[in-house]
Amino acid sequence: MTEILVVGASIAGQTLAYWLARHGMRATLVERAPRLRTGGNGVDLRDEATEVAARMGILPRVRAAAADVRGMKFVDAADRAVARVNMSRNGEIEIMRGDLVGLLHEVAEPEVEYVFGDSVRSMEEDAGGVTVSFEGGTTRRFDLVVGADGLHSSVRRLAFGPEEGALRHMGHYFAFANADSALGEDRWVTMYNLPGKMAGLYRSGNHAQAKAYFIFRSAPLAHDHRDAEQHRTLLKEAFGHETSWRVRELLDGALADPDFYFDALSQVHLPSWSSGRVALVGDAAYCASPASGAGAELAVVGAYRLAEELAGTSDHQIAFRRYEEGHRELVKRKQQIGPNVRMMVPKTHLGMWARNGLALSMGLLARSS
Structure with a gap:
């Protein structure tokens, strides 16, 4: 039986492990965190991704847990809505990332070996497999290794080299955290702009917990992506002096939230998603950034495609090549996110005014009464 190590127990890793097990392979899923990471913002499933969810038997529960957000509104400092954007799209389901991770775990856990609180320290590949040493001190042997461990993938670093060669900074940083639900309108995303910055509230119709989010323009900042206290400092430096709208309340809540998340808006671009017996999937291979709204879909x-190709041939090199050939076009389309971020975070007051005027003229926005 083929033994495959999957690194990262989020959306890509759990989906892959489930389908590998369904195809008769033995999947071991290792996750650095001590438990499932159930935080995060809303993510979208559409088109083929909803078909995969249906084949996994979780689509009815995905629909039941849908965020049910009607749209987003732009507000001024007095909390008056300047305009609203209808976000309903046929065939698309928005679900909180943590809810989707939980549903995937329910179907994958009976068939997959989960190892929490550990990570890969080193990998040594030979003609017959990969010897993996873990941070916890154990060493195990696998036929293949797949990195599904996100934007800052340790598997990618070990097999492909430093992440600087893979990441493309998109000129912004963002943060998510829990927020007081009383601060936002139910079933709406509320956005407040300052030049080069945006603070917002996300209120799902099916969740009592609201989410705060922040985006600010910046050249690359020197920081450790695992240092949460450093992240809090950077966000406080960007927004700490702002007193308009509800920025201070949102910031205070975010800085106190243990599930606070901060990172650069970045994409991953690699000439190949595999090297020998090691492959990458999800954000580790082709992160399109949160601005794309396509991370969960990809x-x-x-x-699913990678598992299907591995099941279709005993030659992993052929499987990896077919997986990449079949998925590259979708990745290419989703990484072309256009002016999304510039529209959300105009650089100047004039840019904010022009954004609203342009969107109104194009029929994208409806004036609030």
């Missing part, structure tokens, strides 16, 4: 579809 993760689910890519993981």
Whole structure:
């Protein structure tokens, strides 16, 4: 039986492990965190990703847990809505990332070996397999290794080299955290702009917990992506002096939240998603950034395709090549995110005014009464 190590127990890793097990392979899923990471913002499933969810038997529960957000509104400092954007799209389901991770775990856990609180320290490949040493001190042997461990993938670093060669900074940083639900309108995303910055509230119709989020323009900053206290400092430096709208309340809540998340808006671009017996899937291979709204879609579809190709041939090199050939076009389309971020975070007051005027003229926005 083929033994495959999957690193990262989020959307891509759990989808892949489930389908590998369904195809008769033995999947071991290792996750650095001590338990499932159930935080995060809303993610979208659409088109082929919803078909994969249906084949996994979780689509009815995905629909039941849908965020049910009607749209987003732009507000001024007095919390008056300047305009609203209808976000309903046929055939698309928005679900909180943590809810989707939980549903995937329910179907994958009976068939997959989960190892929490550990990570890969080193990998040594030979003609017959990969010897993996873990941070916890154990060493195990696998036929293949797949990195599904996100934007800052340790598997990618070990097999492909430093992440600087893979990441493309998109000129912004962002943060998510829990927020007081009383601060936002139910079933709406509320966005407040300052030049080069945006603070917002996300209120799902099916969740009592609201989410705060922040985006600010910046050249690359020197920081450790695992240092949460450093992240809090950077966000406080960007927004700490702002007193308009509800920025201070949102910031205070975010800085106190243990599930606070901060990172650069970045994409991953690699000439190949495999090297020998090691492959990558999801954000580790082709992160399109949160601005694309396509991360979950690419993760689910890519993981499914990789499992299908591995099941279709005993030659992993052929499987890896077919997986990449079949998935590259979708990745290419989703990484072309256009002016999304510039529209959300105009650089100047004039840019904010022009954004609203342009969107109104194009029929994208409806004036609030």
